[in-house]
Amino acid sequence: MMPMQAASFQKRKAYLWMGAAGVLFSACYLGMSLELPFGHLDQPGAGIFPVVAGVILLIASLITMREGWQFEPAARIELPGGQDLKRLVSLMLLLLGFFIMLPLLGLLISSLIFCILLMRVISDLGWLRIVAYSVVMCGALYGAFVFLLKVPMPRGVLAY
Amino acid sequence: MNFLVKSAVTLLTAGAVLNGAPALAQDYPTRDITFVVPYNPGGATDPISRQFSSQLEKVLHVGVNVENKPGGSGTIGAGQIMRSKPDGYTIGLSDIGALAYQPLINKGLVYKNSDDYQPIVKLSEQPVVLVVRADARWKNFDEFVAEVKSSPGKIRVGVNGLRTAPDLVIQQFNKVAGTRIVTVPFSGGGGEATIAVLGGRIEAMANSGAGNIGHVKAGTLRALAVFTKGKYEPFPDASPVGDAGYNATMGSAFYVIGPKGMPPAVLTKLSNAALQVAQSEEFRAFAKANVYVAEPKGPSEMKADIDQFSQIYTELLKFIDQR
Amino acid sequence: MTTLDGILHGLHVVFTYQNLLAALAGALAGTVIGVLPGLGPVAGIAMILPITYSLDATAGIIMMAGIFYGAMYGGSTTAVLINMPGESASVMTCIDGYKLTRKGRAGAVLTIVAVGSFIGGTISVAGVMLFAPVLGQFGILFGPAEFFALTAGGLMILSRISGGTLAAGLFPMALGLVLSTVGQEAVTGQNRFTFGFNDLSQGIELVALVVGLYGLAEIMLVIESLHTQVKPLNVRLRDMMPTRTEWRRSWAPFGRGTMLGFIFGLLPGPAATLSSFASYRLEKAVSKHRDEIGDGAIEGVAGPETANNAAATASMVPLLALGIPFNAITALMLAALMVHGVQPGPLLISAHPDIFWGVIVSMYVGNLMLLVLNIPLIGVWVSMLRIPNYIFLPLILMLAVIGSYSVRNSMMDVYIFLLVGVLGYILRKLEFQLAPMVIGLVLGPLIEKHMREGLFMSLGEVSVFYSSPIAITIWVLVLLILTIGIQRALIERLFGVRLGKIVLDNNE
Numbered sequence: 001m002m003p004m005q006a007a008s009f010q011k012r013k014a015y016l017w018m019g020a021a022g023v024l025f026s027a028c029y030l031g032m033s034l035e036l037p038f039g040h041l042d043q044p045g046a047g048i049f050p051v052v053a054g055v056i057l058l059i060a061s062l063i064t065m066r067e068g069w070q071f072e073p074a075a076r077i078e079l080p081g082g083q084d085l086k087r088l089v090s091l092m093l094l095l096l097g098f099f100i101m102l103p104l105l106g107l108l109i110s111s112l113i114f115c116i117l118l119m120r121v122i123s124d125l126g127w128l129r130i131v132a133y134s135v136v137m138c139g140a141l142y143g144a145f146v147f148l149l150k151v152p153m154p155r156g157v158l159a160y
Numbered sequence: 161m162n163f164l165v166k167s168a169v170t171l172l173t174a175g176a177v178l179n180g181a182p183a184l185a186q187d188y189p190t191r192d193i194t195f196v197v198p199y200n201p202g203g204a205t206d207p208i209s210r211q212f213s214s215q216l217e218k219v220l221h222v223g224v225n226v227e228n229k230p231g232g233s234g235t236i237g238a239g240q241i242m243r244s245k246p247d248g249y250t251i252g253l254s255d256i257g258a259l260a261y262q263p264l265i266n267k268g269l270v271y272k273n274s275d276d277y278q279p280i281v282k283l284s285e286q287p288v289v290l291v292v293r294a295d296a297r298w299k300n301f302d303e304f305v306a307e308v309k310s311s312p313g314k315i316r317v318g319v320n321g322l323r324t325a326p327d328l329v330i331q332q333f334n335k336v337a338g339t340r341i342v343t344v345p346f347s348g349g350g351g352e353a354t355i356a357v358l359g360g361r362i363e364a365m366a367n368s369g370a371g372n373i374g375h376v377k378a379g380t381l382r383a384l385a386v387f388t389k390g391k392y393e394p395f396p397d398a399s400p401v402g403d404a405g406y407n408a409t410m411g412s413a414f415y416v417i418g419p420k421g422m423p424p425a426v427l428t429k430l431s432n433a434a435l436q437v438a439q440s441e442e443f444r445a446f447a448k449a450n451v452y453v454a455e456p457k458g459p460s461e462m463k464a465d466i467d468q469f470s471q472i473y474t475e476l477l478k479f480i481d482q483r
Numbered sequence: 484m485t486t487l488d489g490i491l492h493g494l495h496v497v498f499t500y501q502n503l504l505a506a507l508a509g510a511l512a513g514t515v516i517g518v519l520p521g522l523g524p525v526a527g528i529a530m531i532l533p534i535t536y537s538l539d540a541t542a543g544i545i546m547m548a549g550i551f552y553g554a555m556y557g558g559s560t561t562a563v564l565i566n567m568p569g570e571s572a573s574v575m576t577c578i579d580g581y582k583l584t585r586k587g588r589a590g591a592v593l594t595i596v597a598v599g600s601f602i603g604g605t606i607s608v609a610g611v612m613l614f615a616p617v618l619g620q621f622g623i624l625f626g627p628a629e630f631f632a633l634t635a636g637g638l639m640i641l642s643r644i645s646g647g648t649l650a651a652g653l654f655p656m657a658l659g660l661v662l663s664t665v666g667q668e669a670v671t672g673q674n675r676f677t678f679g680f681n682d683l684s685q686g687i688e689l690v691a692l693v694v695g696l697y698g699l700a701e702i703m704l705v706i707e708s709l710h711t712q713v714k715p716l717n718v719r720l721r722d723m724m725p726t727r728t729e730w731r732r733s734w735a736p737f738g739r740g741t742m743l744g745f746i747f748g749l750l751p752g753p754a755a756t757l758s759s760f761a762s763y764r765l766e767k768a769v770s771k772h773r774d775e776i777g778d779g780a781i782e783g784v785a786g787p788e789t790a791n792n793a794a795a796t797a798s799m800v801p802l803l804a805l806g807i808p809f810n811a812i813t814a815l816m817l818a819a820l821m822v823h824g825v826q827p828g829p830l831l832i833s834a835h836p837d838i839f840w841g842v843i844v845s846m847y848v849g850n851l852m853l854l855v856l857n858i859p860l861i862g863v864w865v866s867m868l869r870i871p872n873y874i875f876l877p878l879i880l881m882l883a884v885i886g887s888y889s890v891r892n893s894m895m896d897v898y899i900f901l902l903v904g905v906l907g908y909i910l911r912k913l914e915f916q917l918a919p920m921v922i923g924l925v926l927g928p929l930i931e932k933h934m935r936e937g938l939f940m941s942l943g944e945v946s947v948f949y950s951s952p953i954a955i956t957i958w959v960l961v962l963l964i965l966t967i968g969i970q971r972a973l974i975e976r977l978f979g980v981r982l983g984k985i986v987l988d989n990n991e
Binding site for chain 3: 011014019022029032036043045048056057060067077078080088095098111114118119123125133138141145149150153154
Binding site for chain 2: 525528529532533536622623624625626627666667669670671672674679681682684685751805806807808811814815818821822824826827828829830831891892893932936939940942
């Protein structure tokens with residue numbers, strides 16, 4: 001069964017793009033590696049291994065592009081569309097918001113807000129149940145980790 | 161379900177008010193203190209931190225929670241302590257390497273010297289011990305030095321990373337004795353240098369005593385020398401390098417620091433409590449069991465101590481760079 | 484003290500109210516820590532550390548050991564059920580475990596895992612008990628050169644660990660290698676690729692990477708297909724037990740996994756994780772059903788899960804016999820010993836028989852308790868699949884965030900969790916393998932460190948890497964395994980026979 005309004009992308013193009021991104025990335029990485037000290041054979045420096053790793057990535061990227069070249073043009077990768085895409089983007093934005101709020105507001109409040117909004121996005125429940133569930137869940141997590149196990153999570157301005 | 165929300169809100173606001181109330185410095189401490197440890201749990205800094213914080217709890221009658229903040233040879237945790245609010249509720253452990261050596265080679269740190277943070281107490285010193293395999297051909301330190309001099313650049317001493325306290329004291333020895341001992345870094349803190357010595361891959365290793373005392377007592381390793389002036393009690397057979405005429409006696413040392421700008425009343429109470437802990441019989445017994453040398457010193461003495469180390473390191477770096 | 488005396492003494496030590504409780508609490512806490520994604524044994528033990536300090540030394544170590552092997556039992560649970568490893572040693576379990584869950588075999592797989600963990604754990608304890616002082620010497624045989632051979636050779640062999648096209652394995656592995664160079668390197672303390680972020684100097688944290696790569700990416704896939712998703716099959720009681728075939732196919736991997744895990748446990752490094760990689764690779768090479776591994780074969784679960792338990796147990800050997808911790812977890816135990824004023828070293832066994840024999844016997848007891856506890860718990864875990872998504876997903880996400888943060892108390896790790904999650908999502912859409920990336924990240928720093936330390940040690944003589952018998956043996960083995968396809972072709976051409984499946988092939 002196909003999801004509603006599914007989008008797709010040519011697999012061939014995806015591999016070519018991924019490989020090209022890898023080539024670009026490894027080129028930048030190699031450039032930076034070459035600035036690190038290499039030392040001498042009896043005192044090998046910090047630059048040697050990154051150069052090796054960078055070359056391996058470069059080769060792997062080229063292989064990715066070559067494999068992409070050989071794919072059937074008909075092979076496609078399914079991407080989310082419509083409502084599915086909206087949900088996925090919402091999740092990412094919520095997570096981003098959560099992580100920005102975390103040091104400012106502390107774990108309890110930011111996780112509560114995150115949890116309430118995420119539940120709203122992924123379920124058809126009413127606000128009342130969502131808030132109730134969220135308070136219980138976030139309260140339990142906070143109690144277990146911060147209160148009981150004393151994990152020093154960010155406390156934020158309200159000291160929670 | 162409404163009451164759940166309500167009670168949560170009430171709880172939150174109540175907490176906010178409680179914490180927001182301006183606590184008077186005289187009342188310090190009114191809540192738990194965070195004790196930052198700039199290394200991984202399980203590192204050499206862990207036992208001493210736990211010991212100190214649990215004793216400080218008893219003196220100050222509040223909780224002292226250890227928070228590990230590893231990375232950057234101890235500079236990340238140190239930076240976190242120094243950037244925290246100077247209210248006496250965030251202090252932490254640091255060591256001579258992070259405080260005196262790292263600022264010399266790492267320009268990106270938030271601190272440059274002992275003026276940038278508040279010294280609170282010096283806890284202990286850990287002399288560096290030179291050990292060899294039990295069946296090694298050198299009977300004593302003199303024979304070892306003789307061979308070092310006759311074959312420069314051939315004798316390898318394992319250390320737990322380049323420019324750590326053991327490496328630096330070996331370099332200091334190279335400087336004053338005109339020798340060329342090669343140091344081999346074994347990182348990872350997993351005693352890999354010990355294995356390399358036991359396996360005969362390198363000639364010797366230099367480390368703080370705690371890591372090796374078990375092997376020395378068991379007779380699998382032998383302590384040739386200790387980089388101190390005067391005997392080091394746990395290793396009675398090791399000859400003190402300082403007494404043999406070489407001025408190479410730097411060990412590593414543990415300190416407690418806080419951010420700059422604490423209210424004087426808070427600082428006095430905190431540093432007195434910390435000094436009381438460091439001077440206590442219980443802490444001395446702990447230090448002895450872990451082969452540390454207890455060295456309780458108050459803020460001003462501690463500052464002088466660190467400044468002196470900075471001086472030595474600066475000169476040593478010039479020497480290393482010339483080579 | 485003879486072994487028998489020792490066991491009796493150990494029984495005497497363990498069967499006290501406090502120590503039994505410590506073993507039980509540790510094993511249970513470990514299981515929970517293992518089950519919760521993002522909370523690995525290192526973070527878990529670190530969290531429980533203050534509690535163990537309040538116990539005496541023996542009880543403290545018993546409890547910590549319990550957490551360690553308990554986490555190995557629990558770590559596979561989420562890997563099998565929701566394709567999210569509970570800790571890094573269960574990364575390999577995801578591949579076949581999750582596929583079997585999609586076929587409705589979740590209960591059976593978890594039963595096999597519990598039994599395999601029990602076997603790996605108890606046989607390993609016996610090994611530790613009988614040979615600890617001798618085995619302690621095994622680690623001494625390995626220096627930088629031998630480790631370089633083991634890790635670099637291992638990387639070559641493992642690059643094709645999970646099949647797929649060449650790029651599908653090599654590209655993620657190279658990414659893992661590159662990521663492993665971020666941060667302050669271990670040998671000379673130089674900062675690399677930190678772009679001025681202080682927090683990056685600690686490097687990319689494995690826990691954050693694994694949880695993001697698998698966990699977040701999986702959640703993203705679940706969320707985008709929320710309404711089209713197939714509901715998990717209702718697992719009936721009959722399906723909780725493995726079939727006779729599944730049992731039969733598991734015995735050999737159990738044995739091989741135990742052996743591998745035990746050997747890896749004696750060596751420095753993240754033994755449990757490395758041994759699970761190695762075991763999976765070994766099963767792929769020698770198992771009778773190797774063609775099915777990767778598509779949901781019980782061998783791909785039974786081997787690694789047995790191995791990581793055996794490794795966890797065996798890694799107590801270097802700690803107890805040499806006083807040298809070979810990984811982060813035993814380092815924590817060492818710290819706990821020192822807090823109690825116990826001096827670790829070769830004398831520990833004779834000077835503190837309570838600790839040595841107490842821990843040994845407690846590991847028997849603990850493993851038995853875990854088996855008894857875990858089999859009934861499987862029903863509970865499997866029913867986790869029926870928790871509605873709107874509860875399950877936020878809960879898992881928040882746990883993953885707390886877990887990523889708590890390893891080093893760093894927000895940077897939380898951001899990395901997010902970024903790596905997106906990367907994992909893209910890689911999975913492209914049908915790339917995720918495990919090689921973890922392998923690259925784990926092995927990268929080890930390879931670099933051993934190579935550079937080897938050169939430091941040999942005063943620049945490259946020959947150090949191929950002059951010891953152990954190093955040579957390892958390289959020859961690597962070469963043999965890598966060229967197995969060519970060898971087979973050569974033999975077939977020379978002798979004109981079809982070798983078919985008799986010879987181990989390199990899973991082309």
